[in-house]
Amino acid sequence: MEGISRRGLGRLALGVAATVPATARAQTAPSGPPIRIGYSMSLSGGLAGNGRPAIIAHRIWADDVNARGGLLGRPVELVHYDDQSSGAQVPGIYTKLIDVDKVDLVVSGYATAIIAPAMPIVMQRNMTFVSLFGTGANNDFKYDRYFSINPAGSKVKETFAKGFIDLAMAMDPRPRSIALVNLDSDFHQRTAESARYLARQAGLRIAYDRAYPPSTVDFAPIIRAVQAARPDIVFVGSYPPDTAGLLRAASELRVNFQMFGGPMIGPHITAQKLQLGPILNNLIIWDVYAPEPTLQFPGIRPLIERYQPIAAKENVDALGYYVPPMAYTQMQVLEQAVKRVGSLDQAALAKDLHANQFDTVIGPLRFDELGEWAEDRNLYTQYQGVQGNGIEQFRKAGTQVILAPERFKSGELRKPYTAGA
Amino acid sequence: MSDTALPALPSPAPRRMGHGSFWIVTIIIGLLVALALRGLGSEYGYFAATFVLQYIVLATAWNILGGYAGYVNFGAAAFFAAGAYTTVAMGKALGLSLLPCIALAALVGGALGFGTGILTLRLRGAYFAIATLCLSVVLQTLVVNWDYVGGSRGAYVLRPREVPWPFDGYSGLLCTVMVAMAAASVAISRTIQKSRLGLGLTALRDDEAAAEAAGVPTLKLKLIATSISGAMMAAAGAPLPYLGSYVEPNTAFGMAYAVNAIAMPLIGGMGTWSGPLIGAVLLASLQQAATVTISSAANLMIVGVVLVGFVCLAPHGIVGLFRGRR
Numbered sequence: 184m185e186g187i188s189r190r191g192l193g194r195l196a197l198g199v200a201a202t203v204p205a206t207a208r209a210q211t212a213p214s215g216p217p218i219r220i221g222y223s224m225s226l227s228g229g230l231a232g233n234g235r236p237a238i239i240a241h242r243i244w245a246d247d248v249n250a251r252g253g254l255l256g257r258p259v260e261l262v263h264y265d266d267q268s269s270g271a272q273v274p275g276i277y278t279k280l281i282d283v284d285k286v287d288l289v290v291s292g293y294a295t296a297i298i299a300p301a302m303p304i305v306m307q308r309n310m311t312f313v314s315l316f317g318t319g320a321n322n323d324f325k326y327d328r329y330f331s332i333n334p335a336g337s338k339v340k341e342t343f344a345k346g347f348i349d350l351a352m353a354m355d356p357r358p359r360s361i362a363l364v365n366l367d368s369d370f371h372q373r374t375a376e377s378a379r380y381l382a383r384q385a386g387l388r389i390a391y392d393r394a395y396p397p398s399t400v401d402f403a404p405i406i407r408a409v410q411a412a413r414p415d416i417v418f419v420g421s422y423p424p425d426t427a428g429l430l431r432a433a434s435e436l437r438v439n440f441q442m443f444g445g446p447m448i449g450p451h452i453t454a455q456k457l458q459l460g461p462i463l464n465n466l467i468i469w470d471v472y473a474p475e476p477t478l479q480f481p482g483i484r485p486l487i488e489r490y491q492p493i494a495a496k497e498n499v500d501a502l503g504y505y506v507p508p509m510a511y512t513q514m515q516v517l518e519q520a521v522k523r524v525g526s527l528d529q530a531a532l533a534k535d536l537h538a539n540q541f542d543t544v545i546g547p548l549r550f551d552e553l554g555e556w557a558e559d560r561n562l563y564t565q566y567q568g569v570q571g572n573g574i575e576q577f578r579k580a581g582t583q584v585i586l587a588p589e590r591f592k593s594g595e596l597r598k599p600y601t602a603g604a
Numbered sequence: 605m606s607d608t609a610l611p612a613l614p615s616p617a618p619r620r621m622g623h624g625s626f627w628i629v630t631i632i633i634g635l636l637v638a639l640a641l642r643g644l645g646s647e648y649g650y651f652a653a654t655f656v657l658q659y660i661v662l663a664t665a666w667n668i669l670g671g672y673a674g675y676v677n678f679g680a681a682a683f684f685a686a687g688a689y690t691t692v693a694m695g696k697a698l699g700l701s702l703l704p705c706i707a708l709a710a711l712v713g714g715a716l717g718f719g720t721g722i723l724t725l726r727l728r729g730a731y732f733a734i735a736t737l738c739l740s741v742v743l744q745t746l747v748v749n750w751d752y753v754g755g756s757r758g759a760y761v762l763r764p765r766e767v768p769w770p771f772d773g774y775s776g777l778l779c780t781v782m783v784a785m786a787a788a789s790v791a792i793s794r795t796i797q798k799s800r801l802g803l804g805l806t807a808l809r810d811d812e813a814a815a816e817a818a819g820v821p822t823l824k825l826k827l828i829a830t831s832i833s834g835a836m837m838a839a840a841g842a843p844l845p846y847l848g849s850y851v852e853p854n855t856a857f858g859m860a861y862a863v864n865a866i867a868m869p870l871i872g873g874m875g876t877w878s879g880p881l882i883g884a885v886l887l888a889s890l891q892q893a894a895t896v897t898i899s900s901a902a903n904l905m906i907v908g909v910v911l912v913g914f915v916c917l918a919p920h921g922i923v924g925l926f927r928g929r930r
Contacts, residue, residue: 229854264896270855272895274848275651278775279896282648296758296855300848303763304647307773323760324849367748369757369852396748397756 213253217260218527220517221286223276223301225293228268232423232452233506234293235499236490237315238263240510243489244518254521262286266297273300281308287527290513293506295320295369302326311520311532315513316506318370321554328533329554332513334471336559337551343377344418344445346563346587347467350596351416351442352385358415358441362391364405364429371420374446374469378418390414395425402428406436416442423449427458434462434602443600444468450566451505456577462603463566470564472508472545473583475593478562482544486511502577512543563587567597623798627791634787638780645772650779654847656888657782658840662861663868663880664789665836669829670866671874672802674809675728679720679736680865682743683713683834685856687841689747692759692851696752701764702781702846709842710835717834721827728812744857758852761845778843789836794877796832805829806875837865864888867911873923882922 225234245259253259262284266272273292280286281304289305291298291314298317302324305312311328314320319339321329336342351358361382365375375394382389391412395405406429409417417440421429426449433443444467449455451470456463472478474487490503500506517532519541524531540549549557564583569576576582584594621629641653662680669675687709694700694708724735748756763774771777796802804825807815816822845851864887872883887910894906918925 267860267895269858269860270848270850270852271844271858275648275655275892276895278648278651282646296850296852299758299760299850303849323762367756372755372757396745398745 213249213256213258215257217258218254218288218521219260219262219284219286220288220290220514221262221277221280221284222290223266223273223280223292223297224263225268225297226265230268230292230294230297232500233316234268235497236494236503236506237293237510239490239493239497239499240486240503240507241514243486243493244511244514248518254518255525255527266292268297270296270300273297274304277301277304281310288517288521290517291315291317293510302329309529311517311529311536313513313517313536315510318373325553327537327552327554328529330516330533330536330550331555332509332516334545334556334560334562336557336561337553337555338559339373340377340380342559343374343469343561344381345377346561347378347418347442347445347469348381348385348387350467350563350586351387354441354596354598358387360388360390360412360414360416362409362412362414362417363389363393364391364409364417365394365420366422366425367394367396368422371422371446374420375418378445382418387416399425400428402432403436405429406432406438410436410438414440416440418445419443420446421448423452423455426450427455430459430462430466430602433600434604437604438600438602439604440600441598442467442596443602444563444565453501453503453574453577456502457572457574460572460603461569463569464603465565465567465597465600467563467565467586467600468583470505470562470583471560472504473562473564473585473593474504474578475580475583475585475591477585477591477593478546480544480546481542482511483508486544501574508545512545512548515543516541516548560588562591565594565597567594620798623795626794630787630791630794634783637787638783641779641783642776647773647775650773650775651847652889652892654775654779654782654843655892656885657779657786658843659864659868659884659888660786660881661782661789661840662837662865663872663884664786664793664877665833665840666865667869667874667877667880668793668796668805668836669826669833671869671876671879672797672805672809673826673829675725675826675829676733676866677736677833678733678862678866679739680837681857681859681861682736682740683716683837684841684844684861684865685740685747685853686713686716686743687838688844688851688856689753690838691842691845692753692761695761695845696759702778702843706781706785706839706842710839713838713841714831714835716838717830717832718827720834721830725823725826725830740857740862744853747853747856754852756853758850758855759845760850762849763846774846778846781843785839789840790877790881792832792836793880797877801825801828809875863907864891867907869921871910871914871921873921876923879921879923886922 298314298320365371426447446469520535551557690709690712691705868883869880873879
């Protein structure tokens with residue numbers, strides 16, 4: 184310390200005090216006009232149960248980006264309107280966003296019924312469009328700037344039910360027959376088609392194959408008919424109200440199948456997990472995320488930890504394992520593309536999205552020419568050891584183990600499914 | 605000669621505008637609205653206007669049966685969706701463009717209205733309303749199970765790439781078509797109100813038995829009213845698939861259409877041609893504004909709150925308020 188006098192040290196300290204926060208400020212405080220990202224979201228109506236958690240995830244992402252210095256040095260601002268879960272509202276909302284609010288980027292709201300009506304507007308303006316949970320929304324439009332955040336991929340028929348059928352065929356003794364039950368809706372018709380196709384390929388006899396209408400309220404006749412057909416395994420596609428009805432009916436009728444489940448959307452929502460409790464044991468569910476050690480990607484745990492207190496305050500889905508990671512990914516993909524391109528040029532963004540891999544909170548992903556995931560990631564999970572109706576057990580690894588695909592496997596298949604009996 | 609004054613002669617009734625003049629005025633106003641929207645040149649302006657105009661047609665159509673004849677129809681969404689799905693089916697089967705699809709939708713809606721009338725018009729009051737509600741459920745079930753029009757998956761209707769002169773985009777074309785339809789529906793509604801048909805419908809609304817006894821062919825008039833009302837509602841729904849390029853049963857049969865079709869005439873004033881027009885402009889603009897400002901579940905409450913307010917404070921709607929003052 185020989186060279187520095189006391190006065191010099193004081194000056195140095197002053198200099199450091201003046202320059203360090205300035206550098207830190209330059210990193211943390213974005214400046215300039217905000218980059219506005221516009222979209223419609225279902226905050227009321229039938230889709231609001233998943234729309235509201237998506238908004239929370241988007242807000243967390245915007246906070247994260249702004250804390251890191253913004254996008255291209257500019258702060259990020261989210262502009263969204265409630266579409267009331269009605270596709271008819273969507274075109275008006277997107278024209279308002281683009282023409283009046285002058286947003287720089289657009290993304291989609293939740294589900295195909297909301298994504299599809301936005302497509303003509305977005306296509307007319309040649310904007311890059313990252314969607315959330317759309318099934319085949321681009322099959323008719325074939326828009327080259329559309330990108331889907333949905334792990335089902337573009338070859339739904341060949342890949343969707345593969346995990347389920349592979350698990351079945353690996354059982355000892357091998358099953359010989361399958362029953363297919365599904366809700367008459369777009370998503371579930373596609374998934375049932377996949378199960379039908381792959382079951383035939385595996386040499387399984389289809390003992391029962393029926394779709395039920397959305398207005399169904401009594402599910403006991405369906406379960407009874409499936410029981411009467413005596414299948415070894417049952418592949419079911421349903422939405423939350425029907426899933427609860429089907430599982431309650433299965434419990435009352437004391438079913439016993441070697442495997443039971445499929446894309447039964449319902450236990451993905453925390454309220455239904457708690458409501459069904461032990462009825463979930465050994466049920467196989469298609470899912471997009473589960474808190475298992477094999478599925479821990481950078482950023483996922485902090486996201487969930489930040490989401491849950493906000494969700495508790497705003498009274499939306501408490502655990503947030505279904506929509507929030509996907510909604511956060513939707514924005515992450517856009518963020519990475521903008522950063523790589525270094526501008527908001529829509530054509531360059533689309534080119535980048537087609538060309539590169541994205542590291543997200545749900546793992547690495549890449550898009551194909553239709554904008555779907557180049558490699559599907561249909562997780563088949565099984566609820567195991569559920570006791571009572573407490574929420575804590577669902578936060579722990581081992582309650583919802585991943586059975587397929589092999590690279591994320593975190594547990595072994597348990598059979599049969601007896602609906603909690 | 606007595607100097608007692610003779611009673612003053614009643615002042616002559618104000619001269620009413622004739623049907624022809626009204627049609628001409630409506631066409632001129634329609635043209636002005638279309639030109640103003642064109643001048644605005646905003647894509648969002650087109651969409652917001654299309655939203656409001658579609659409700660003018662729907663509310664005016666509902667008023668012909670519900671307002672003039674007093675038969676409350678809860679099945680507006682069914683007729684509206686019938687129009688939307690006619691566009692889907694005809695577009696797919698014959699490759700027809702929007703305008704012929706609107707004409708066909710009106711035919712389908714008219715036939716549906718006539719059929720519904722034959723089956724249900726012997727019912728009155730709440731029973732008729734429940735029957736029309738059933739129509740919506742039956743039709744939705746049919747559409748959900750009809751794979752040709754997409755079933756529960758929904759159907760995609762892609763907008764044509766080429767737009768005829770003088771339109772700058774398909775939204776402009778769609779909006780202009782809706783302006784024409786709204787103007788025509790208001791003119792039709794006014795013509796009916798001031799004609800023998802309207803007088804007959806008013807008579808049967810006040811007392812159906814008395815009207816029948818006085819020689820009013822009630823069933824015939826009601827069938828004409830249901831057919832015209834059904835045709836106009838279906839025509840209002842015909843452009844829906846082009847609006848979003850995608851239509852699915854839950855959107856087409858949305859509760860909002862049925863509720864708004866009733867709420868708008870009720871707020872504006874039932875039984876007059878101007879009531880539904882005022883109600884639709886007011887309520888639809890309010891809803892559209894709320895969607896892009898309040899942007900939450902609150903906008904769904906607007907219809908309910910405004911409706912309850914008007915039922916309590918102005919049971920004859922806005923038109924009734926002004927009439928009371930005169």
